[in-house]
Amino acid sequence: MIRGLLWVLGGIVLGGIVHLATVLLLPGTATRDAYDRLLPIAPVNSIAQLPAPTPEKAMLPFMDPAFSADVCRYDLSNGPLKLTTPVSQAYTSVSFYTRYGVAYYAINDRAAGRRVIELDLMTTEQHNQMPEEEDVTAADRLIVDSPTPTGLIVIRALAPEPGLMPAAQSVLAKAQCRVQAQ
Amino acid sequence: MRLLIGAFLALLIAAATGLGTTWLALTRGTTFGAITIGAWTAWPKTGTADIDPYARAAIARSGELPIGSGDGIAFHARRDDAGYALDGRCETLLRGVTPAARFWTLTLYDPEGRPVANSASRYGFTSQEITRFSDGSFQIVVAPRARPGNWLPSGGADRYVLVLRLYDTPVGAATRIGREAPMPSITRGACP
Numbered sequence: 001m002i003r004g005l006l007w008v009l010g011g012i013v014l015g016g017i018v019h020l021a022t023v024l025l026l027p028g029t030a031t032r033d034a035y036d037r038l039l040p041i042a043p044v045n046s047i048a049q050l051p052a053p054t055p056e057k058a059m060l061p062f063m064d065p066a067f068s069a070d071v072c073r074y075d076l077s078n079g080p081l082k083l084t085t086p087v088s089q090a091y092t093s094v095s096f097y098t099r100y101g102v103a104y105y106a107i108n109d110r111a112a113g114r115r116v117i118e119l120d121l122m123t124t125e126q127h128n129q130m131p132e133e134e135d136v137t138a139a140d141r142l143i144v145d146s147p148t149p150t151g152l153i154v155i156r157a158l159a160p161e162p163g164l165m166p167a168a169q170s171v172l173a174k175a176q177c178r179v180q181a182q
Numbered sequence: 183m184r185l186l187i188g189a190f191l192a193l194l195i196a197a198a199t200g201l202g203t204t205w206l207a208l209t210r211g212t213t214f215g216a217i218t219i220g221a222w223t224a225w226p227k228t229g230t231a232d233i234d235p236y237a238r239a240a241i242a243r244s245g246e247l248p249i250g251s252g253d254g255i256a257f258h259a260r261r262d263d264a265g266y267a268l269d270g271r272c273e274t275l276l277r278g279v280t281p282a283a284r285f286w287t288l289t290l291y292d293p294e295g296r297p298v299a300n301s302a303s304r305y306g307f308t309s310q311e312i313t314r315f316s317d318g319s320f321q322i323v324v325a326p327r328a329r330p331g332n333w334l335p336s337g338g339a340d341r342y343v344l345v346l347r348l349y350d351t352p353v354g355a356a357t358r359i360g361r362e363a364p365m366p367s368i369t370r371g372a373c374p
């Protein structure tokens with residue numbers, strides 16, 4: 001009887017370990033995360049338009065249909081990336097996600113404070129290798145450190161009413177994302 | 183023999199409890215760092231690099247890209263103020279004001295996060311589209327058939343989720359519940 005209880009207790013303790021292990025390992029093994037879902041439409045290091053979510057087809061769950069969105073799937077192994085986007089009349093934001101969908105940085109047009117949002121994206125090593133004087137002269141350059149060498153940048157422009165959607169889309173059509181010339 | 187049966191039993195229990203609790207945690211959502219105001223719940227940490235391991239696993243599984251904290255915050259509601267699950271066959275009233283934000287959007291999704299099909303092709307409202315009372319408050323009617331005023335079609339879906347997103351807002355992890363962040367009430371109206 002007691003031995004049976006011990007087996008049950010051992011099983012529950014082992015179950016706890018299984019639980020923690022699966023939760024921690026799941027992001028690395030998931031095959032339908034945002035990055036994988038966007039692979040077919042998003043070429044590496046360039047801008048692609050994210051189709052608006054409809055009841056029949058939504059690329060990602062819980063997308064805001066009031067926004068026009070562009071995605072840039074980045075790979076920093078060939079050098080830092082430069083992202084520029086004009087801002088729309090209403091509201092524009094740029095969000096950075098790691099390979100596993102963690103939103104590590106986001107900025108909106110007002111925080112960026114100009115008519116064009118300009119950001120440099122690099123890995124921490126690339127940032128450390130930057131010549132120091134360049135770092136100083138570029139004081140007003142916005143530099144973002146990516147925790148992973150690959151990931152996603154999503155640029156969103158709000159259409160406050162459906163009739164303004166084409167305007168939001170045309171603003172995002174001017175967004176650029178490309179590897180910086182060395 | 184008894185040893186073998188015991189070990190088998192223990193492994194069976196381990197697999198069942200371990201995988202069962204993981205599945206529950208990822209589908210039901212966890213409460214780490216959640217702020218709940220009335221029927222609305224948000225997870226401000228999920229939009230930062232400090233995201234907890236459960237939310238990290240949940241977004242990897244669902245494929246969602248959470249709204250970054252520098253962008254805004256998303257409040258989800260699956261039940262009304264009285265605790266009833268939101269039912270698209272019923273009439274549901276949203277009334278009140280929203281916390282300070284440059285813009286907000288309200289969107290209706292099915293439980294998997296897809297917009298719900300309806301004849302008006304309306305999936306939500308933005309703060310600029312809404313008609314308001316003279317005191318600045320508003321009322322939105324979620325109903326399967328057309329209503330006067332701010333009508334958000336539910337498409338007759340039996341379960342749905344309302345998501346209120348605040349953009350460029352001071353509301354975040356440090357927000358205390360109450361006067362700082364007044365959220366609209368959700369009440370059930372006529373139900374067939």
